[in-house]
Amino acid sequence: MKIRNALVATTALCAASAVSAADLEVTHWWTSGGEAAAVAEFAKAFNAIEGNNWVDGAIAGGGGTARPVIVSRIIGGDPMHATQLNHGRQAEELVEAGLMLDLTDIAEEGGWRDIVHPVSLLDSCTLDGKIYCVPVNIHSWQWIWLSHKAYEDAGVDVPTNWDEFVAAAPALEAAGKVPLAMGQQSWQSSGAFGVLNVAIGGVDLWKQVNVDKNAEAAASPEMAEVFQAAADARLLSAGSNVSDWNQATAMVINGEAGGQIMGDWAQGEFAVAEKVAGEDYSCLPGLGVNEIISTAGDAFYFPKQDDPEIEAAQKELAKLLLSKEVQVNFNLKKGSLPVRGDVDLAAANDCMKKGLEILAAGNIMPSGDQVLSPDTQGQIEDLMVEFWNDTSITAEDAQARYADIIANAD
Numbered sequence: 281m282k283i284r285n286a287l288v289a290t291t292a293l294c295a296a297s298a299v300s301a302a303d304l305e306v307t308h309w310w311t312s313g314g315e316a317a318a319v320a321e322f323a324k325a326f327n328a329i330e331g332n333n334w335v336d337g338a339i340a341g342g343g344g345t346a347r348p349v350i351v352s353r354i355i356g357g358d359p360m361h362a363t364q365l366n367h368g369r370q371a372e373e374l375v376e377a378g379l380m381l382d383l384t385d386i387a388e389e390g391g392w393r394d395i396v397h398p399v400s401l402l403d404s405c406t407l408d409g410k411i412y413c414v415p416v417n418i419h420s421w422q423w424i425w426l427s428h429k430a431y432e433d434a435g436v437d438v439p440t441n442w443d444e445f446v447a448a449a450p451a452l453e454a455a456g457k458v459p460l461a462m463g464q465q466s467w468q469s470s471g472a473f474g475v476l477n478v479a480i481g482g483v484d485l486w487k488q489v490n491v492d493k494n495a496e497a498a499a500s501p502e503m504a505e506v507f508q509a510a511a512d513a514r515l516l517s518a519g520s521n522v523s524d525w526n527q528a529t530a531m532v533i534n535g536e537a538g539g540q541i542m543g544d545w546a547q548g549e550f551a552v553a554e555k556v557a558g559e560d561y562s563c564l565p566g567l568g569v570n571e572i573i574s575t576a577g578d579a580f581y582f583p584k585q586d587d588p589e590i591e592a593a594q595k596e597l598a599k600l601l602l603s604k605e606v607q608v609n610f611n612l613k614k615g616s617l618p619v620r621g622d623v624d625l626a627a628a629n630d631c632m633k634k635g636l637e638i639l640a641a642g643n644i645m646p647s648g649d650q651v652l653s654p655d656t657q658g659q660i661e662d663l664m665v666e667f668w669n670d671t672s673i674t675a676e677d678a679q680a681r682y683a684d685i686i687a688n689a690d
């Protein structure tokens with residue numbers, strides 16, 4: 281993995297040194313079909329302005345691979361001109377170290393506090409009153425994606441909630457299907473656990489643990505039920521031998537698997553495969569138990585450069601990312617919700633409409649990226665991937681280790 285990262289970093293370095301003044305190297309981890317289609321909208325809009333050139337620095341392997349490359353380039357004095365990160369605490373230390381461009385002037389000029397909704401997205405870009413990033417979307421983890429073909433082949437109804445999903449699993453297995461598609465990377469195991477936590481334990485329990493860092497809540501009987509549900513879910517995913525999240529989504533698209541717990545970026549894959557929400561697949565927010573979305577997502581940061589021309593181009597890109605047209609074109613392909621409410625989303629599909637309704641009703645919660653430090657997130661991810669892949673670790677053992685992590689969390 282280290283060698284691979286080094287190779288990716290070297291490739292990106294060559295690209296960076298080949299650019300001229302108005303060329304911007306932009307790093308991100310959007311490499312699946314849907315993600316690539318979405319980020320192409322950003323590039324198209326930027327390149328449409330005379331003299332601009334988007335130098336694409338896609339890093340394969342997902343956020344878990346890309347983030348260390350991005351952070352080490354910035355710390356190591358080889359910053360890209362712009363980069364995706366999840367809005368929240370991932371860039372906290374980089375901002376504190378003075379490595380990121382302050383965008384407060386253009387944010388005030390553009391009235392970002394009035395147009396970004398919910399404004400908590402902008403708060404996650406703010407440190408000591410200054411704004412350091414542009415939120416570009418709202419992505420929520422709180423979904424399960426279901427394959428109509430898989431359930432039809434198995435002769436059972438498409439589930440409408442988590443209990444029905446679990447009850448339908450034997451029929452799927454009898455039909456040679458994997459009930460729950462899961463990629464093997466740690467962020468995926470941890471993400472799925474978080475979704476089960478909210479659906480089974482409720483959002484208040486999730487907040488006690490993740491926002492208040494209450495170790496007693498993490499060790500509580502209510503949380504034990506969540507761990508038991510996760511232990512049951514890991515058995516349902518036993519036949520899912522894929523690594524990347526979009527490979528797991530492909531299993532749902534092809535009807536090899538019943539469902540996948542995954543963020544709404546999965547929608548981008550269904551769109552590329554020309555599948556129709558409500559006909560070919562269903563989506564259940566909050567696993568059909570409690571409809572809520574987390575206001576996670578992506579933001580763009582602009583590492584400081586000692587070059588006024590580059591800085592001007594960085595700010596131009598920052599403004600563009602929030603423009604109405606770019607917000608609509610990008611988010612329709614990405615499967616995420618726009619960060620501004622004053623845009624025309626007539627083209628939204630059924631799943632996106634559900635997300636918009638939940639947002640309008642104010643049923644939102646923060647994301648783990650917003651409330652936990654990257655270090656704590658990493659510890660939880662390590663535990664979850666181990667638990668998910670090793671059935672000799674009991675729900676009780678995993679819960680005890682989890683409560684320890686929460687006791688020391690920041």
Ligand code: BGC
Binds near residue numbers: 315525545578
């Ligand atoms: C990002 C999404 C991305 C997903 C999978 C998440 O961290 O917020 O934009 O699609 O990772 O790559």
